[in-house]
Amino acid sequence: MRFLSVALVALPLPIMAETFTTTSSPTAATVYSGFAMVTREVSVEVPAGAHQIILPDLPQWVDAGSLRASISGADITSTRLRTAALPPQPDSDSQAVVAAKEQIKLAERALRDLDDAIQDAELAIQSAEARLAFLGNLSSSETLPSDPLALAELAAMIEAQTLTAKQTQLNAQREARQISEARPDLLRDLEDAKAALDALTPPAEPKALLALSVDAKEAGTIIATVSYPARASWQPTYDVALATGDDATMTLRRAALVHQNTGENWDNIALTLSTLTPSGQIVPSELYPPLLRFEDPQLRAKLQRSVSGLSAGMAEDVAEPAMMEAAPSPQPNFDGPGVRYTLPSPISIAQNAEGARVELDALEFGARVFARAVPASDQTAFLMAESENASKESLLAANSAQIFVDGTLVGQSYFSAVPAGGEIVQAFGPIEDLRLKRTVLDLSEGDRGLISRTNAQTQEIRMEIENLGAKAWDVELLEAIPYSEQDDLEIEWSAKPQPSITDVDNRRGLMQWNFSIGANDNKEITTEQFIRWPDGKVLR
Incomplete structure (x- = not known):
């Protein structure tokens, strides 16, 4: 320096x-x-x-x-x-920039020497053309000798000189053409040298x-x-690999994509990645207890009519006081004290031009492998794996994760955030051997008589799963049953067999059946629901 x-x-x-x-x-x-x-x-x-x-x-x-x-x-x-008003800056070109500039000079010099050689060859062509023109004019001159012997000697001279000039012209044209063939390569060398310099020197700011x-x-x-x-940022990305077998494992190979737009290149810097968000909220939100009151609706209607002709400023005196909404709560995160990753060796990242992928580490967990079936939407079950995040840190969400099963890439997926000690539930693609079918067996709807003055709907559904393969599977089958928050909308349902879990993950109406299905076997589940709602109302 x-x-x-x-x-x-x-x-x-x-x-x-x-x-x-x-x-x-x-x-x-x-x-x-x-x-x-x-x-x-x-x-x-x-x-x-x-x-x-x-x-x-x-x-x-x-x-x-x-x-x-x-x-x-x-x-x-x-x-x-x-x-502003800065003094001139000293020359601070790095050795790489100096070398790149020298390479441009060499490429420009080679291109200039080539153009000079082309001009020399073209000069020889022009000289030969001038000689040919002179000989042509001489052969048609009106002052040719009348003596046959002298005329024959002149003709022989013109023939020899024309042949020589023509050969000179052709040789010069060939030489110029051969020289010109190298010009595209030299132009490409010059463009490459300039591109190398541009990569080392971002636009001056x-x-x-x-x-x-x-x-x-x-x-x-x-x-x-x-x-x-x-201005810079990073985001995690994962390779999620499932190894099936008696002792199944899920491996998360973690990496980071780093972008920077600081106006200058980062050249061999020490890079640290942090999961903290210092730019986020650091002060707890304020709470404002709501002010409630009741009033006579008839008196309120009279007041509204009495102030309809008043000015907007006077109307504000009798308007209902606006409730002050509490500030939005921050979204939960699992960073805790945060995690820092310091790269073991320096890294170079060009500004606003590339995303550097930084490999971090790999985490391996024991996994429970099962099949998830959703007959209402899918035709096959999907391979799933569940693991506990036994690491001491949170796993950040990632927009892109590559999914592998036994070393084979099966697709890409979103990866959800998982706190330390939380459960990782990841899908690994369809299981073609587990075929699903959902059939609506009965759907009836109509008035139940003028006395009850109610409408009703009955629906019976059969769900089937068939294992066409030679491997047994543990299956979690999901089905949604309607639910209501209105007292006058009554919903009754039954299932054969009964679901293993109701209101899965506290989601009302979501049912789950857990069972095993052997090779070349099938399983059948039926549900029935009966819905009543008041007469004159429409079911939505």
Whole structure:
């Protein structure tokens, strides 16, 4: 890293203070779900005394209120951030950028030499064409000799010279064509060199200058560390692998997709990923007890009619007071104190151009394998596995997880968040051997007579599952039974056999039957429901 000791021209400085200007770049970053804390670290050799450490190349959007600076080896007395009227910045090209620029120069020079060679070949062509034109004019000249011998000698000379000129022309054309064939490759080399430079140097953006006032008690090396929030994010992604057999296991191979849009490339930085969300809610919500009252509806109607002609301001005096709604409760999360993943080696991530995939670790759990059947919607049962999250951390939700069964990719799925100690329930694709069928056996609807003045509906449903394979399965079959929150809407139901669980996961009307089905076997379940509702009403 280059350091430039400059005169006191950048900022107003204390008398006799020395100024040290040094280029900087991100050296570390901690990425959260919605932003990152980026760290730049520089070291400077200084004598004892008061000095200014100038970092002229911070992103212009850095906020002075959120920027934090610390000094090792000296005391920091103040910081100043300037975003306009900056002094010229020193040349800070890295070795990779210098090499890329040199490669562009070489490619341009090769292309220029090729064009020169093409011009030389075209000059030979033009010279041969001029000679041919002269010989043609000479053969048709009116001043040709009359002596037969002299005329024969002239004709022989024209023939020989024409042949030579024609051969020269053809050779020059072939040479020019051969030379030109290399031009597309040289153009491609030049484009590749420019693309390599573009990848190393994002578009230049306005910079900010940070001045650190320090007081060194003695001469030595001081280390300045600057941190600020930046635009970046990460999200988890999983490979969920089920290994079937007597001792089935579910393995979660965890990775992270990291994106950054900070205006500069991250080159060999120390990267840490955190599950915390510092940008989220940190203060508990306020509760406002509701104010209730009752009133005479007839009196209220009279009041409303009496104020219909009043102004809006007067009407507010008699309007019903608005209830103040409580602030929305935050959605539950299972981050707890949070988990941090620090990569063992540095990483480079281009800004706004790529998503870096970072492999984290793999978690393995014992699994209970079963089949889930939903005859109302599906024609086959689905392979399921259930495990306990025995790790000490929460598993974050992921929009994309690749699903494997015994090493074979079967599809992609959403992965739901699971707290530490919670249950992981994951689907692993259809089981073609378990075929489902749902049949409505009877549906009748109509008036039950003028005396009862009620409507009614009866429905009988048969659900069948058939195992066409040679393997027995534990099955969880789900069916939805209507439910009501109105007293006048009566619902009665029965099932053969009775469901193993009613109101599954506290979802009213969701029934579950647990059973085993052997190879080449079948199972049948019937349900019947009887619904009554008041006459003149419509069932929805």
